[in-house]
Amino acid sequence: MRVAIVSLSSCQGCQMAFLSLGEYLYDFMDENHLPYVPFLLSERELPEVDLALVEGTVRNGDHFKRAREVRGKAERLVALGTCACFGGVQGLADMYSEEGLMRRRFGKGASFEDSPAPVRRLLPLDSYVGVDAYLPGCPPPVDLLKSFLEMALSGALPNRDGATVCSECRVGCLPLPQPGPRRIIEEEAEAGECLLDQGFICLGPVTRDGCGADCPSEHGIPCSGCRGPSAGALAEPFLDPRLESVRRLARATRKRPSEIDGSIKDPAQSFFMHCLAEPLLRRRRPGGTSSYIKRLGER
Ligand code: SF4
Ligand code: SF4
Ligand code: SF4
Numbered sequence: 001m002r003v004a005i006v007s008l009s010s011c012q013g014c015q016m017a018f019l020s021l022g023e024y025l026y027d028f029m030d031e032n033h034l035p036y037v038p039f040l041l042s043e044r045e046l047p048e049v050d051l052a053l054v055e056g057t058v059r060n061g062d063h064f065k066r067a068r069e070v071r072g073k074a075e076r077l078v079a080l081g082t083c084a085c086f087g088g089v090q091g092l093a094d095m096y097s098e099e100g101l102m103r104r105r106f107g108k109g110a111s112f113e114d115s116p117a118p119v120r121r122l123l124p125l126d127s128y129v130g131v132d133a134y135l136p137g138c139p140p141p142v143d144l145l146k147s148f149l150e151m152a153l154s155g156a157l158p159n160r161d162g163a164t165v166c167s168e169c170r171v172g173c174l175p176l177p178q179p180g181p182r183r184i185i186e187e188e189a190e191a192g193e194c195l196l197d198q199g200f201i202c203l204g205p206v207t208r209d210g211c212g213a214d215c216p217s218e219h220g221i222p223c224s225g226c227r228g229p230s231a232g233a234l235a236e237p238f239l240d241p242r243l244e245s246v247r248r249l250a251r252a253t254r255k256r257p258s259e260i261d262g263s264i265k266d267p268a269q270s271f272f273m274h275c276l277a278e279p280l281l282r283r284r285r286p287g288g289t290s291s292y293i294k295r296l297g298e299r
Contacts (some may be wrong), residue, residue: 002049004036005080006070008063008125009090012054013023014081015039017139018053024146032153042087047077048073051152053080053135057090057277058128060116070188071129076157078133078148084135087277093120093266094276094293116179120276121293138226139276141211164230165223169213174198177254181263184222188298196248197224201270205248206233206241225274234280240287242271 003017019025019039034040035047054075071077082088084141093101098118125131135148135158150267151158171194180199189195195202195216202216203225215221232288233239242261250257257282264270282289 001032001051002047003032003034003076004046004049004052004070005034005038006036006046006052006054006066006257007038008056008066008084010081010083011060012039012055013054013139014053014083014137016081017081017137017142018257019143020142021146021149022142024149027104028149028177029221041081046073050075052076052079053078053083055080057122058119058125059089059090059122060118062116064119064128067125067129068216076152077129078131078135078152078157079125079131082136082228082274084131084137084225086124086272086275087122087259089278090136091275092268092273096294100294106132115175124277127279136141136208136228143212144210146278161231161245162210164232165207165209165211165213165216165227167215168209168211169194169204170199170217171195178252178254180253180255181260183265189220189222192217193221196221197252198244199249201245201249201264203241203245203271206230206244225272227274229275229278229281234278237284239289240281240284241275242267243287245271 005018007015015175021028021143036043037051046069051072054070054077057294058067063140079085083090096104137144148158156157171192174193174197178195178199181201182199186198189198200222202222204213204216204223204231207223207225208227208230211227215223227243233241246257249260254262268276272281276292277287
């Protein structure tokens with residue numbers, strides 16, 4: 001099989017995950033032809049391939065042309081990583097006007113006249129070109145990437161179904177109520193106990209499974225939703241990351257949902273760090289992402 005890896009606007013972390021496959025990468029390269037992998041090869045022209053793994057987002061006109069080119073040359077196209085699948089952390093840029101964003105990143109007075117025109121707002125890759133399969137994660141866990149590639153080589157591509165991070169989590173339950181809402185950057189969590197029960201925002205109930213839930217159950221860190229919204233969170237209006245997290249925190253702390261909602265200092269990052277650009281959540285009111293989008297004409 002001829003396989004290419006293509007980067008749009010990205011940190012290239014997903015491509016690094018591919019290079020972290022260890023022994024399997026050598027087996028994969030023995031059995032397949034990789035004519036275009038920028039981290040490994042200096043080949044500049046993208047040839048026709050059977051499978052293209054595309055990481056990153058369409059940030060400007062050049063990326064759009066690139067995405068169209070890949071779609072035209074690839075038999076099957078996979079959105080690799082949460083940026084490509086849901087907009088990822090880059091979607092947080094939609095909270096700012098274009099000028100505000102440039103000022104925050106490069107300081108006052110920076111000139112970008114020669115830069116390609118940016119898109120008005122971030123969107124997942126499938127808003128621009130057809131996508132045959134999705135492998136979210138920031139970056140995708142290496143074991144998951146390996147099993148995904150094995151499946152792709154057998155001719156099948158996994159769909160977007162799946163359970164949530166909570167279904168993989170190995171933590172205990174605490175007696176309620178507990179204090180909260182709490183922030184992990186301000187307070188330490190009790191190891192081995194459910195973070196939500198402890199009053200922290202943990203997006204495990206609305207995030208797709210597949211990572212092994214190591215953040216909460218191994219490291220005592222709340223899930224930030226890096227695998228993107230679960231199939232249920234995308235399909236069910238009342239499973240919106242914000243509404244569901246507030247509801248669960250209200251239960252854990254025995255406080256009113258409005259009190260919880262009003263006390264979250266950074267709601268966009270807390271609830272939508274990896275999926276602010278996802279259109280299915282954006283259309284949802286009042287729990288959706290629309291109220292955080294500041295780019296012109298994009299409410
Ligand atoms: S999904 Fe994460 S690792 Fe992959 S390109 Fe985006 S920010 Fe980087
Ligand atoms: S710690 Fe988070 S992921 Fe684990 S069970 Fe609790 S809410 Fe779910
Ligand atoms: S627990 Fe959440 S943040 Fe951690 S890897 Fe899994 S999906 Fe990502």
